[in-house]
Amino acid sequence: MDTTLVVMAAGMGSRFGGLKQMEPVGPGGEFLMDFSAFDAKEAGFNNVVFVIKKEMEEDFKHIVGNRVKKYIDIDYVFQPTDDLPEGRKKPWGTGHAILCCRDKVKTPFAIINADDYYGKRAYTEINSFLQTASDSHFAMVAYDLEQTTTDNGTVTRGVCRVEDGYLTGIRETREIKGTEYPDENGNMVTLPHGTVVSMNLWGFTPEIFGYLDREFKKFKETRDITKEEYLVPDVVDTLIKNGEADVKVLRSPDRWYGMTYKEDKETVSAAMKKLVEEGKYNGIS
Numbered sequence: 001m002d003t004t005l006v007v008m009a010a011g012m013g014s015r016f017g018g019l020k021q022m023e024p025v026g027p028g029g030e031f032l033m034d035f036s037a038f039d040a041k042e043a044g045f046n047n048v049v050f051v052i053k054k055e056m057e058e059d060f061k062h063i064v065g066n067r068v069k070k071y072i073d074i075d076y077v078f079q080p081t082d083d084l085p086e087g088r089k090k091p092w093g094t095g096h097a098i099l100c101c102r103d104k105v106k107t108p109f110a111i112i113n114a115d116d117y118y119g120k121r122a123y124t125e126i127n128s129f130l131q132t133a134s135d136s137h138f139a140m141v142a143y144d145l146e147q148t149t150t151d152n153g154t155v156t157r158g159v160c161r162v163e164d165g166y167l168t169g170i171r172e173t174r175e176i177k178g179t180e181y182p183d184e185n186g187n188m189v190t191l192p193h194g195t196v197v198s199m200n201l202w203g204f205t206p207e208i209f210g211y212l213d214r215e216f217k218k219f220k221e222t223r224d225i226t227k228e229e230y231l232v233p234d235v236v237d238t239l240i241k242n243g244e245a246d247v248k249v250l251r252s253p254d255r256w257y258g259m260t261y262k263e264d265k266e267t268v269s270a271a272m273k274k275l276v277e278e279g280k281y282n283g284i285s
Contacts, residue, residue: 005040009114010079028285043123047073093229119254136245139203145195152263158198167247
């Protein structure tokens with residue numbers, strides 16, 4: 001079965017201090033998106049769809065698209081920002097980014113963040129699931145919290161509850177440092193070793209678009225639309241609680257890498273250099 005990888009690349013990295021998706025980290029000047037697209041092709045995905053802002057189009061195609069299209073078919077979806085309500089500066093969020101793909105993506109698909117490195121195993125696991133995915137049976141690739149933190153500051157992670165291999169709930173948890181985070185009263189809470197987190201690698205069928213559309217309308221009616229974000233994990237959590245969908249939790253033993261902060265680049269670049277030297281990305285440049 002044909003499958004698509006959707007890469008969410010419209011966001012600006014506020015804490016990183018720029019468009020972190022276009023920060024070269026590989027020894028040949030590769031971006032994290034290059035490694036993701038290469039891994040997706042190797043795992044059997046048929047094409048990649050980049051979700052970007054219209055004003056990024058020319059630079060993005062020149063810097064990223066022209067290189068990636070050498071080894072996998074690519075397409076583009078634009079996440080509009082000209083219809084935002086007064087007072088809102090940022091795009092609506094990841095849920096809206098995926099909803100924008102409704103007319104373009106007709107196959108089972110995976111979604112990822114453009115500025116994350118997930119490891120090769122993640123793509124083989126999710127693509128294998130998508131080969132037989134149907135209706136409202138979805139999946140995610142999960143990581144141990146310890147695989148996803150940084151020494152350079154705090155992080156936000158989707159902390160998951162898992163029972164019998166399926167997701168039963170997900171909660172966005174902010175300001176995690178190591179395995180600790182402050183609760184609403186400022187008291188430090190320690191997450192147990194092996195806490196499972198989502199890094200926004202989800203596997204969906206086109207069935208998800210109807211749910212995203214419905215929940216986006218509810219979001220705009222009930223939330224603070226000047227600043228709150230419409231997020232994929234929130235929609236998934238709602239679907240699970242309503243009994244409308246199930247989400248199989250796939251696991252990856254690989255280390256996740258990302259650039260939350262500028263200081264993370266050194267660690268990420270060293271890791272990518274090592275992987276290239278080990279021969280895992282022959283032909284990427």
